Amino acid sequence: MATFDEIYEKIKEYPTIILHRHTSPDPDAIGSQAGLARSLRLAFPDKKILCAGENDEGDLIWINKMDEVKPEDYKGALVITTDTANTPRISNKNYDKGDLLIKIDHHPDVDPYADMSYVDPDAPAASEIVFDFLKEENLPITKEVAKALYAGIVGDTGRFMYPETSAHTFDVAAELTKTGINITDIAREIADVTFDEAKLQALAMDKMEVNPVGAAYTILMQDDLKKMGLTDDQANVAVSTPGRIKDVLAWNVFVEKPDGSFRVHYRSKGPVINHLAEKHDGGGHALASGANAKDMDEVKQVFDEVVEVTKKYNEEHGTNK
Numbered sequence: 001m002a003t004f005d006e007i008y009e010k011i012k013e014y015p016t017i018i019l020h021r022h023t024s025p026d027p028d029a030i031g032s033q034a035g036l037a038r039s040l041r042l043a044f045p046d047k048k049i050l051c052a053g054e055n056d057e058g059d060l061i062w063i064n065k066m067d068e069v070k071p072e073d074y075k076g077a078l079v080i081t082t083d084t085a086n087t088p089r090i091s092n093k094n095y096d097k098g099d100l101l102i103k104i105d106h107h108p109d110v111d112p113y114a115d116m117s118y119v120d121p122d123a124p125a126a127s128e129i130v131f132d133f134l135k136e137e138n139l140p141i142t143k144e145v146a147k148a149l150y151a152g153i154v155g156d157t158g159r160f161m162y163p164e165t166s167a168h169t170f171d172v173a174a175e176l177t178k179t180g181i182n183i184t185d186i187a188r189e190i191a192d193v194t195f196d197e198a199k200l201q202a203l204a205m206d207k208m209e210v211n212p213v214g215a216a217y218t219i220l221m222q223d224d225l226k227k228m229g230l231t232d233d234q235a236n237v238a239v240s241t242p243g244r245i246k247d248v249l250a251w252n253v254f255v256e257k258p259d260g261s262f263r264v265h266y267r268s269k270g271p272v273i274n275h276l277a278e279k280h281d282g283g284g285h286a287l288a289s290g291a292n293a294k295d296m297d298e299v300k301q302v303f304d305e306v307v308e309v310t311k312k313y314n315e316e317h318g319t320n321k
Contacts, residue, residue, distance in 0.1 A: 002116040008137045014078035016048040022084040023091045031152025032082035032126035034064035035145050042140040053091040058233045074098045083126035086111035124164035127152025146179040196228045197237045204238035214249035215310040216242040217303045221256045239265045250310045262293040271313035276305045
């Protein structure tokens with residue numbers, strides 16, 4: 001694994017730096033990308049520094065908007081990905097057209113696709129890693145930089161609720177807060193949903209099936225999204241919905257794609273599920289992962305695997321389920 005110093009030396013070498021994040025972005029994807037880009041622009045005003053993506057920020061446009069990146073921009077460029085575990089998830093497929101590729105991430109390194117990598121699976125957010133990098137290399141952390149990084153940390157820690165949240169996370173949050181960012185506005189931007197999104201959450205609850213072992217699933221179809229005027233990305237607001245039920249330990253939210261396949265969301269309060277996601281063209285964290293299912297048969301297979309893992313978890317922890 002590369003050190004921060006080694007990554008910084010490469011950044012100093014290149015006149016053009018293009019930053020990528022993952023598709024269907026969450027606050028950490030956009031926050032880590034934007035926070036790093038904003039700091040580097042301040043430190044190196046003569047460099048061309050661009051944020052690449054499919055302009056699918058959706059409700060996260062308040063964090064950052066993607067730049068127009070042309071194929072010719074990649075000639076002689078350094079490319080950096082943040083918060084992106086594997087190549088199928090990299091937004092904008094020109095990521096491999098530059099001279100050098102660097103990966104900065106906090107997911108398990110199941111796809112070591114870059115020329116240089118800094119991967120820390122114990123970090124709760126890629127934005128926390130970016131902060132540590134900026135701090136160690138004495139790069140600018142202004143209010144606008146801090147806003148993006150704080151949003152990323154709040155988003156990926158579930159507002160400091162998830163188990164990867166550490167004392168260091170709170171130290172980072174405190175330092176970012178000292179720049180003058182409005183933490184109330186950021187929390188509200190992340191938590192607020194539209195009326196139609198709230199109705200989708202209600203529909204997800206209404207369609208939810210719960211297995212006696214404490215595993216649950218819900219399926220959102222394209223027709224459901226179209227009736228409510230919502231995009232595929234907006235369906236992400238329903239991913240945490242089954243977890244609000246006290247007796248649910250692990251769950252899937254399946255979202256149908258336009259081609260009839262399914263985006264699979266895995267979430268858990270205890271049973272480890274990322275190894276299950278890896279079986280289905282996916283991956284992620286122990287308690288939060290994503291994958292894909294080609295049809296309803298694979299949807300059933302995915303959930304059967306979650307049921308089995310949850311059952312074993314109950315047996316190992318002496319629960320009554």
